[in-house]
Amino acid sequence: MIASEFEACQYARNQRKSSDVNDKNSSKRPTIYDLAELVGTSPTAVSSVLNGSWKKRRISQKLADKVLKAAQENGYTVNIQASVLRRERSNIVGMILPKYDNRFFGAIAEEFETRARAAGLFPVITCTQRDPALELAAARELLSYQVDCLISTGATDPDQISDLCRAAGVKTLNLDLPGTKAPSILSDNFTGARDLTRIILDACERDFGVVDPLLFIGGRKDDHNTQERLRGFLAAHTEREISMPQSQIISEGYAPEKARQSLMAMRRIPHGIFVNSTITLEGVVYWLQSLPAERASRIRCGTFDFDPFGALLPQNVGMVRQDVQGLLARTFEVIKSGKDSAETELVACHLEMPSF
Amino acid sequence: MIASEFEACQYARNQRKSSDVNDKNSSKRPTIYDLAELVGTSPTAVSSVLNGSWKKRRISQKLADKVLKAAQENGYTVNIQASVLRRERSNIVGMILPKYDNRFFGAIAEEFETRARAAGLFPVITCTQRDPALELAAARELLSYQVDCLISTGATDPDQISDLCRAAGVKTLNLDLPGTKAPSILSDNFTGARDLTRIILDACERDFGVVDPLLFIGGRKDDHNTQERLRGFLAAHTEREISMPQSQIISEGYAPEKARQSLMAMRRIPHGIFVNSTITLEGVVYWLQSLPAERASRIRCGTFDFDPFGALLPQNVGMVRQDVQGLLARTFEVIKSGKDSAETELVACHLEMPSF
């Protein structure tokens, strides 16, 4: 008898499981073998019903229904590890992200997850605390999970990660900070910064009749984004023939406290300030609070990156909001296209003006 | 000859791989079988060297060194899918998180990842946009990745997720919002809110000589955390024998715009305001901007949850900062203890006073 032979074979294959099939207290989750035994069919049939290939494999509707019902009743979930091991693709997309502590990275994380899910992929984000060693370790870890694709966001050393991915034959892409060994998708920091600078210059001229160089504060000179923003900042001054003294560019890190101290130490307080990040803006606000109200009201500032509280500051004349949706739309397009030339692509920013 | 038999067997096992071993252009990553062939040993030996069990398995230092060198040179990374499939534990811990758009959840995500890594576990966070259906789908997905443990943070319906986990025999735990079917770890919303209310009442009395009921704004009445905070808010009034009119409690959601409109519509503007979230605080600040400066200066407010910009508002007298480190410390302790009784545990908040 073929049927009993099959059953015997199943039983031999997995004694413990078989005896647990009808045991609701069993903590082991059911497998396709368990369902096959319950329904009285083969594991292959069960698998193909559950993964959708059953039509192609000419399984009858009747059997499919029985299998689906059994799966439902027994709370079956596929074992992805086994599935991925067997298939060529994992459908997992990994992302390395420096921090979750600001709106920009938070929005990137959410948008990435949403788009990945919409594309039928499983997103895994891992946060690397701006630590190069952790970035590398995390990349390696994601690779060992067989990600199909790895996105390095704001990575300290994206090229090293690209190398790892290349060795593993995994697609990769740099977001927010460029690398030379994979496609890079960035905000147009130059244009955003230039437009913001113009707005601040306009406000100073309009409100105070002053045409002075602005103060640039925050960021690091060795940081690509700071360099580009500085370039935009200087371009806006050059086009108005305002010369820029070196002392007006303070780029000694993003930390709020550092910015506050630098501002406190200045002999001549500028009317217009270009703030290079929302985190630096915290320090600027702290400093503003220490000024007499009348003096504080005679300052205008604009910030690169958006924060809803920052936008409500009376001194605020504009914030550059990066187009997170646009950045990730392009990211997924590039992934899909399979392109892997190390070209850099810019996505325009949006200038958010105060609405009050 | 045993050696040649072994090699022949290996070759038969995997023709394509074997011929690729020395091919640097091959995009396939090396496996333990490849390394075994390179070094001239068995896959078992390679595996045990690479996963650290070689001492126990009495592999010689010499062979271990050779294997490690080969692994290094060929950029070997373990295939976790295969490894997890065979082992009983995955060492993956999953977390469901509503949003990444505020400091609280951002900090939870970072702290969770840090602690998981420190415990030798692999953290996977997935963001569910406060969507109950997505929460459930995400939980199912994480289970199919064989997570050892699943943490529901701020989940709409944590009990449903607990049920899923129970069926799969997976440990689970609720964070930030309580459930009835798994251990819950929450901030002590009651005490935090009561203490904050006291501070605001103190400030109104000290600065304006007024002993009036405060305004409570933000949140939802059916939300556990709002209920607890409201209880603390009322307790602080009761202990001072201040009676609370219903009209002073506005709990129609967290949205900033909603809060602003409610405030605009009030006939009598209160001196003291209890703001139930930083997101609601945005609306309050928006409204403050619309007031004459002199009037705005005669308001004191405190907020549940912390935001660095919010802390810098001149009207701010305190922010309740939830103890994210404490919450996650307890979370990991409970996980480790294996406890699964549905008890709720409270973690104290910290009252952050303005420092200027």
Add this chain to the structure above:
DNA sequence: CAATCATGCTCCATCGGTTGAGCAACTGCT
């Protein structure tokens, strides 16, 4: 009525790593 085809399913090898069992070879002891 035999040959052909479609239908509905099962068998088996496979993905890569892990683990219990076991086997040579060598050492030390009586």
Add this chain to the structure above:
DNA sequence: AGCAGTTGCTCAACCGATGGAGCATGATTG
């Protein structure tokens, strides 16, 4: 020399899902 014990390694089964190959049926056609 004989035996136990140690050292250093290999074998083979297994985890759960998947897909190509193939095998009985039953229906259709010349």
